Amino acid sequence: MFDVIVPIYRISEEFILRALDSIKAQSFTDYEVYVCDGTPEEHQIYDAKAVVECYGFNYIRQDPSHQRVGGARNQAVAEGSNPYLAFLDGDDYWYSNYLAELKNAIEKSISKVEIWAVVLDCEYVLISQRTGKEHRMSRPYGHYPDQTFLDSFPSFAYYWLFGHPPAPTGTIVRREAYEAVGGYDESLSIGEDTEMLMRIVGDPRKIAEENRHYYEILPLIGGFHYIGLDNTTNRGSQSSVANNRTPDEI
Numbered sequence: 079m080f081d082v083i084v085p086i087y088r089i090s091e092e093f094i095l096r097a098l099d100s101i102k103a104q105s106f107t108d109y110e111v112y113v114c115d116g117t118p119e120e121h122q123i124y125d126a127k128a129v130v131e132c133y134g135f136n137y138i139r140q141d142p143s144h145q146r147v148g149g150a151r152n153q154a155v156a157e158g159s160n161p162y163l164a165f166l167d168g169d170d171y172w173y174s175n176y177l178a179e180l181k182n183a184i185e186k187s188i189s190k191v192e193i194w195a196v197v198l199d200c201e202y203v204l205i206s207q208r209t210g211k212e213h214r215m216s217r218p219y220g221h222y223p224d225q226t227f228l229d230s231f232p233s234f235a236y237y238w239l240f241g242h243p244p245a246p247t248g249t250i251v252r253r254e255a256y257e258a259v260g261g262y263d264e265s266l267s268i269g270e271d272t273e274m275l276m277r278i279v280g281d282p283r284k285i286a287e288e289n290r291h292y293y294e295i296l297p298l299i300g301g302f303h304y305i306g307l308d309n310t311t312n313r314g315s316q317s318s319v320a321n322n323r324t325p326d327e328i
Contacts, residue, residue, distance in 0.1 A: 081158035148262030
């Protein structure tokens with residue numbers, strides 16, 4: 079049912095193990111996993127191929143013709159054939175019933191729905207200017223109290239996505255819809271995920287209402303989204319516990 083797409087670039091072994099463990103722990107098991115690694119050979123600090131393959135998952139080296147994190151996702155998607163695409167960043171992880179819940183939601187959805195998203199747990203650190211102390215904060219990522227707009231006007235999801243972007247880790251896309259728009263724009267270094275979703279649902283200024291598609295947010299916290307210096311994507315370019323990419327690599 080699902081192709082699970084995991085882009086990585088100079089990511090710590092701890093993070094990728096956590097992400098892959100969360101896939102293996104899924105209560106719903108009709109999926110195939112594709113991990114696309116863009117880490118240059120000189121920056122390989124562990125055998126990522128061996129790590130991925132020990133789970134029985136597919137490991138792919140990112141081809142230079144596919145640029146940035148969008149290119150890594152595009153290349154991985156092309157390797158699979160399942161009708162639904164489940165995206166997971168290598169420094170995030172899912173809770174064990176994530177795919178099962180999404181399967182149920184998909185089966186209940188009307189045909190115009192092409193994208194499904196969930197809320198994610200999220201933690202981050204703020205530093206007080208007054209005391210200099212660090213404060214660890216937590217909040218649900220992707221939860222918006224004004225979601226009634228989307229519920230009332232589903233054919234205007236394009237405008238909703240402007241100010242309410244979901245994390246890729248909590249997003250499922252129908253493969254046919256992904257292929258119809260040509261996947262991710264590999265020229266973009268930031269916002270490539272939201273931009274693709276906007277093309278899928280359709281711009282109301284250009285596309286008649288009957289030809290637009292819907293975006294459904296589930297009232298569910300389905301995983302954990304990491305925010306920090308070691309993000310898989312940092313300001314649009316993949317990074318990790320190693321140094322960030324140089325300007326020439328971006």
